Amino acid sequence: MRLLKDLIQQINQAKTVEELGRFHQELAYQLRGVTERERIPSLSYVLSDVHDAIMKQAIALAEKAARRASVGRPPARWCWYAMGSIGRGEPTVWTDQDHGILFECAAEAEEECYIFIRYLAEIGTKYLYEMGYPYCTGNVMATNRRWSQSLRHWQEQIATYIDHHFPDDIRFLLIAMDMRPIYGASELVVEGKRFLIDRIHHHSLLLKRIGEHVIFPRVPLGWFGNFQLERWGPYSGCLHLKYSGYVQLVNALKFLACQGNIAAMRTRERLEEISAQLLLPVELAEATREAFFTYAYFRLKYSLAIDNNEYVSVHILNRHERTQLKQAMKISRRLQRLVMRRAGD
Amino acid sequence: MSPKEISLALDSLWVMMGAVLVIGMQAGFALLEAGSTRMKNSGHVAGKQILSFSIASLAFWAFGFAITFGTGNSFIGTEGWFLKEGDGTFDALSWANVPLALKFLFQLGFAGVSLAIAWGGFAERAKLAVYFIFGTIFTVLIYPVIGHWVWGGGWLGEMGMQDFAGSTVVHLQGAVAALIATILLGPRIGKFNKDKTPNVIPGHNQVYTVIGGFILWVGWFGFNAGSTMAVGDGFFGYVALTTNLAAAAGAVAAIVTSKIMIGKADIPAMVNGVLAALVAITAACAFVEPWAAVVIGAVAGAVTFWTSVYFERKGIDDPIYAFSVHGIAGAIGTISTGFFASPRLVEITGVGEAGLVYGGGFHQLIVQVVGVLGAAVYVAAVSFIVLFLLKKTIGLRVTAEQEISGLDISEHGSYGYPEQLDPVFINPSTKSVVQQ
Numbered sequence: 001m002r003l004l005k006d007l008i009q010q011i012n013q014a015k016t017v018e019e020l021g022r023f024h025q026e027l028a029y030q031l032r033g034v035t036e037r038e039r040i041p042s043l044s045y046v047l048s049d050v051h052d053a054i055m056k057q058a059i060a061l062a063e064k065a066a067r068r069a070s071v072g073r074p075p076a077r078w079c080w081y082a083m084g085s086i087g088r089g090e091p092t093v094w095t096d097q098d099h100g101i102l103f104e105c106a107a108e109a110e111e112e113c114y115i116f117i118r119y120l121a122e123i124g125t126k127y128l129y130e131m132g133y134p135y136c137t138g139n140v141m142a143t144n145r146r147w148s149q150s151l152r153h154w155q156e157q158i159a160t161y162i163d164h165h166f167p168d169d170i171r172f173l174l175i176a177m178d179m180r181p182i183y184g185a186s187e188l189v190v191e192g193k194r195f196l197i198d199r200i201h202h203h204s205l206l207l208k209r210i211g212e213h214v215i216f217p218r219v220p221l222g223w224f225g226n227f228q229l230e231r232w233g234p235y236s237g238c239l240h241l242k243y244s245g246y247v248q249l250v251n252a253l254k255f256l257a258c259q260g261n262i263a264a265m266r267t268r269e270r271l272e273e274i275s276a277q278l279l280l281p282v283e284l285a286e287a288t289r290e291a292f293f294t295y296a297y298f299r300l301k302y303s304l305a306i307d308n309n310e311y312v313s314v315h316i317l318n319r320h321e322r323t324q325l326k327q328a329m330k331i332s333r334r335l336q337r338l339v340m341r342r343a344g345d
Numbered sequence: 346m347s348p349k350e351i352s353l354a355l356d357s358l359w360v361m362m363g364a365v366l367v368i369g370m371q372a373g374f375a376l377l378e379a380g381s382t383r384m385k386n387s388g389h390v391a392g393k394q395i396l397s398f399s400i401a402s403l404a405f406w407a408f409g410f411a412i413t414f415g416t417g418n419s420f421i422g423t424e425g426w427f428l429k430e431g432d433g434t435f436d437a438l439s440w441a442n443v444p445l446a447l448k449f450l451f452q453l454g455f456a457g458v459s460l461a462i463a464w465g466g467f468a469e470r471a472k473l474a475v476y477f478i479f480g481t482i483f484t485v486l487i488y489p490v491i492g493h494w495v496w497g498g499g500w501l502g503e504m505g506m507q508d509f510a511g512s513t514v515v516h517l518q519g520a521v522a523a524l525i526a527t528i529l530l531g532p533r534i535g536k537f538n539k540d541k542t543p544n545v546i547p548g549h550n551q552v553y554t555v556i557g558g559f560i561l562w563v564g565w566f567g568f569n570a571g572s573t574m575a576v577g578d579g580f581f582g583y584v585a586l587t588t589n590l591a592a593a594a595g596a597v598a599a600i601v602t603s604k605i606m607i608g609k610a611d612i613p614a615m616v617n618g619v620l621a622a623l624v625a626i627t628a629a630c631a632f633v634e635p636w637a638a639v640v641i642g643a644v645a646g647a648v649t650f651w652t653s654v655y656f657e658r659k660g661i662d663d664p665i666y667a668f669s670v671h672g673i674a675g676a677i678g679t680i681s682t683g684f685f686a687s688p689r690l691v692e693i694t695g696v697g698e699a700g701l702v703y704g705g706g707f708h709q710l711i712v713q714v715v716g717v718l719g720a721a722v723y724v725a726a727v728s729f730i731v732l733f734l735l736k737k738t739i740g741l742r743v744t745a746e747q748e749i750s751g752l753d754i755s756e757h758g759s760y761g762y763p764e765q766l767d768p769v770f771i772n773p774s775t776k777s778v779v780q781q
Contacts, residue, residue: 224605228607231607231657232542234542237542237658
């Protein structure tokens, strides 16, 4: 753990993209052999901090490069934010890019400002890729205008998602709920997120639609507590870790956060506030905490594997791990059922 | 008409109806198998059912029926070639009060079904010539031998083996041949990845699969209830009842098992559950009480879904899961009477003894297990020798190019779905030529 904290110090001193890429590699190296389940709660905090530090330095370098290039007009205030697992404060070692930029600019200069932001996004995204963060296959990146806008436009866009009934709207809202400031004027993202959660909270029909979205996919656990494995394809006999209750748990907490008008940034913080508001029974909240760290353990452990992918063969799990994973899956299923009931109310 | 003549007339009519139902099952197999395989092979897969039944008809008439039911020794019948009837030639079937032609027609239906099951293991990659050769040999040297052992006065029948309509004689035999074939043929191109993980090769028409399954379900009333070969005491109704209960339990058990195991209520799995249950109850239908029929059907439906997944993971490409549905279920059904044969029904049928749960001891159970193993070993050995020799001589499998093109075009010269697959019909520039 100490080594990781030292690593953060070193990252903060880094001057080049290559250096930062090496620190990303170093992170993977240092985590080998320290992924015991007991250490996960504290480890995942530090791990999130390491990624934050790398990204901050990367965007700072990108900002310097963008300013040097004198493209467009730098906005008065802007903030690079993360979404996905980094946004939720639960990244593994190798995680893809999910991010965006919110900025504030005089209305007449907005297009000029966007030219700068777009250029910044391109450089930042490229740097991150070179440091070992793969591009997002779903194009949830700052280079996509959907995720890089002035706060005013962004709020209008969110309002559109909320008021219309296109199938992708709920997906975009769930993605946006993960936003967390990384670099720059964080108050823009805090305000944006507050706006988002507040609007959903006061829109009962939308909340119901989000609930209906959250109850899928089903947790792949049979009635007898058996794993429902992939039947066909190259991962036959495997479980897709992400869809084995992890996404379901995270999304259920997003729903509950909206219900409680909680704009907390990270999943852990969300869970604490949900517990504080008694939106979950005390016992289920505690079990959810445990399940969350169990998923963090499996995701971290198997993201370090040589053939890093989202699937894990149940044959390589020991008996204790199987029990832990099944327990976590049961909790995710309970959360989905709870959401189903609440969404139906 | 005297009561005896009336009885003869009614029994004959019933057996004829049974024969039509059982022979009609060929249509069920054609639909089931074609629906469960790809469009490019559909004409071949369905059409070969007619070829298969024709080969079986001729070979069973000439030799198969004599070896099965002709008087002989404990292993084979040696009299009655070409249905030539002499004094005591077909004593093994003397219990049935109908003309020999009807006995033959009805039994031919069974031989045809057994052969149809075997073809499941050959699907989508075997040469047409193999169907001719193996079809003939199966109908002469494989099916009749086990038929004789159990029904023709052979050693298993003497031991009191209970196989009312052929869980072992018909289904297990076909399934073991299918298993040997699928192993010797090897998996279809694209079925397995380099690391041996299986890919899905979905059937092209689930509706065909379902209708095929339903035709088989209805045909099974001829198969099982028809096997009474008499209407006098109405016992055929009871056999039909147990048959239907088992099928229903198999459907429910299979779809529930599928939901539990893979999280999806799989339709083809449900159809296979029905068939597995029908296969299992085939041996037991006249020996077990209705509750036991439900248990047997449910166990067969559930277990065979699991074995389908298991064998696939073990690298066996059984395109329509013939070995699980007919082999595993055949063994389950045959062995089930060792547990569930009720004294009341054993007395009516006059075969074997009561099962374990009725205090009948282990005797019947051991007989049933010996029957299953004996039949499986013989069929496996002879099928292996025949298919291995064919593989080394004419070859079992079409070329990779033919397989990729599909057997419709490569073996028969025309597609089952020309508008979807034939370039002449797909390409508009050549369409005018076709229309001319």
